[in-house]
Amino acid sequence: MLEIGKAIVSFDVLEEHFLCDLTKCKGACCVEGDSGAPLTNEEAVKLEKIYPIVEEYMTPEGKAVIAHQGSSMVDSDGDTVTPLVNNRECAYTFKDKRGIVKCAIEKAFFDGKIDFRKPVSCHLFPIRITEYKRFDAVNYQELKICKPGRVCGIGQKLPLYHFLKEPLIRKYGEKWYEQLEYAAKEKPWQQISE
Structure with missing residues (x-):
């Protein structure tokens, strides 16, 4: 997990790929x-x-x-x-x-x-945010109905956090998103485990 401001972000948000494929999921x-x-x-x-x-x-x-x-x-x-x-x-x-x-x-x-x-919950999907008193838990919700989106995202090499850039900025702001993007590129959690 990565802490940015009041949000605790799951690494899946940074590492998974996603792009909605409405022709296959039909808006499920x-x-x-x-x-x-x-x-x-x-x-x-x-x-x-x-x-x-x-x-x-x-x-x-x-x-x-x-x-x-x-x-x-x-x-x-x-x-x-x-x-x-x-x-x-x-x-x-x-x-x-x-x-x-x-x-x-x-x-x-x-x-x-x-x-x-x-x-905003719809705009952010398949990211789900659970708000607690002291922090927000920002998680990727992997669902069977979204398999076409995962396949399409991998094919297009589009990270989930890029696909959802607009709603993430809508929720947390530009500076927050810049920190998320920096963390995604630098991957500090991988450096700690090495």
Whole structure:
């Protein structure tokens, strides 16, 4: 583990390769899982505010879930998350012409209708951050559904931390990311073990 600021970063974040291959996974990360996407309190408030704009991109099923449960909810673990349709896909999803599950929030953002791209937990996936009182644990979550992303990342020689540069900067800032990048190049943990 590597400590940068208040974050404890798993070496996997620096050593693994990754590049989403939506043609193969079909956006499974928006469908699989035991709960909705984790949200900060600020993100939950933001989703409620932008929902009238985002809903035009959503499926009728997603709109019905939000009409019933609200734009966010608290799951069985006590975490604020996005609601799910039939305990599966995120309510904020839709399928494109190729059958790939995509994010309605992100679509509204790319169409210039809102200034919020999507929840940071989604933007960072497959990195998961667990926030504790004194530090954040930053880990790579290796899932079977993301095997195409690992294969594609290895083929393109794209490290996970490079693939997720934008959301890591969004979460921790430019200077933090520069320190992460420096550590990835210098690999001080390997020098200690030699």
